[in-house]
Amino acid sequence: MRIAIIGSGGREHAICQKIYISSKVEKIFCIPGNGGTKKIAENINIDLKNFEKIKSFLIKEKIDFTIIGPEEPLVKGIVDFLRNNNLRVFGPDKYCSQLEGSKIFTKKICEIEKIPTANFRIFKDFKSSINFLKDQVYPLVVKADGLAAGKGVYICENFQNAKIATEEIFGGKFGKADEILIEDFLSGEEMSFFILYDNKTFKIFNTAQDHKRVFEGDKGKNTGGMGAYSPSRLIDKDLEKKIINTIILPTLNHLKKNGGTYVGFLYAGLMIKNNDPYLIEYNVRMGDPECQTILPLLENDFAGLINKCIEGDLINEEIKWKNKKSICVVLTSKGYPDDYKKNVLIKNLENYENSENQYIFHAGTKFYKEKYFSTGGRVLNFVSLDNDFKSARSNSIKLIENLNWENGFYRKDIGFRVIDK
Secondary structure (H helix, E strand, O other), X not given: OEEEEEEOOHHHHHHHHHHHOOOOOOEEEEEEOOOOHHHOOEEOOOOOOOHHHHHHHHHHOOOOEEEEOOHHHHXXXXXXXXXXXXXXXXXXXXXHHHHHHOHHHHHHHHHHHOOXXXXXXXXXXXXXXXXXXXXXXXXXXXXXXXXXXXXXEEEEOOHHHHHHHHHHHHOOEOEOOOOEEEEEOOOOEEEEEEEEEOXXXXXXXXXXXXXEEEEOOOEEEEEEEEEEEEOOOOOOHHHHHHHHHHHHHHHHHHHHHXXXXXXXXXXXXXXXXXOEEEEEEEEOOOOOOHHHHHHHHEOOOHHHHHHHHHHOOOOOOOOOEOOOEEEEEEEXXXXXXXXXXXXXXXOOHHHOOOOOOEEEEEOOEEEEOOEEEEOOOEEEEEEEEEOOHHHHHHHHHHHHHHHOOOOEEOOOOOOHHHHOO
C-alpha cells in the first residue's frame, strides 16, 4: 500500500512510525511532515489549505488511502473534498467534524440526546453575557465556540476573570465570534477515551490521561500537552460501560440520523467524578500527545486496521494491546507556551533510533544538512513502555537527560497521580 499522512506534529510521526513497520506498506508520504518523519517517509511540502494541490498529488502518486492527522483540515471539509474525487480517506466528514469545530454544536447534541455534561448557556453578544455573569457563582468556564488552537477555554475564578475572557472572545482573539459558551465548572479528574469507528461499528481504542499545564503539579498556563500516560488509571469495566451507553452511542446515533459519515478516531475528553463520566469536549482525531503514548501499545497491524476501517469492515477485527504501561514526556523549547527561540540545533539527535519499548517522536523539528533543529514550542516526545508507570517515566527522563539539549524544558512529574499516589 501507498499511504499519505496529513500533518506535521508528534501525532503524525507516531502514526507514520506505526505504519512504517507494517509489511503491507510500500511507501509513505507525509504532508508536510517533520524532521522525524523524513527518516522513514517522504515529506511533501504542500500547504494544508490547498485541497486541490493535495488531491492532485494523491492521484499522481496512486495513494491507496490518506490519514488526516490534525483537526483544522477536517473541520474545513478535506474528507468530503477528497471523497468527492474518489479518493479513500481516514477521517470524519465536515458535518461530523463540527463536534470539534463548534463547542456549541456538541453542547446542543448533549441537550438533545441527554448526554451528561456541564450545565451551559449560549450568548450572542457581550452585553447579555456580562449581565448573566454578574450574578453567577464561581468558578465558571467561558469558551470560544471555534477551534481556537486549543486555547479558547477560560476557567474563571471570579467575575473579573470572566469579563476579560468574554471581551477577548468577542474581541476576535480567536477569530470572528458570533456566540460564546458559558458553563458550570466540573470538578473531578480528566480522562481521554478513544474509539475507532467505521460509520457502522466502533472499537474501543484505549484510554489515556494527559497533563496540559506547563509546570509540575499541573500548575501554570495551559499548553498543547506536556505529557501523557496510557492506559488511564481511572478506567474499569463499570466506567467503560457508562461512557459507551451514556456518551458515545447517543453521539454516534445522532450523527448517523442527521446524515453524517464518520470514519476515523473519536476522542472524548471526559471528567470523571465518583466513577461517573461527564463529557467536556470531543476531538475528531487522535489526541496529541495521547496518540504518541497509545500507538506503541497496539499489537495489530495499524495500516491493515485503518484500511479495514475505511472499508467499513471493522466488525470482525479484534484490537489487541500489549500488557504494558506507556508514558510520554514532552520536551519543549524554553519559554513555551509564550516566547521561545526557533531553529536551535539539537546535538546528537541524529544518533538516536527507536526501539520496541522506547521512542522519540518529533513534534517541532526540521532536518537540515544532516542535523536536527527545533521549529516549534513542543519539540520532541519521549515515549517509554514498561511493566509499571514509574519505570516507564524513569526511562523517558533518562533519554532526555542523555540528549541534554540546552534549550529544552520538560516536566519530571508526568503521571504523578498514578505513580506518586
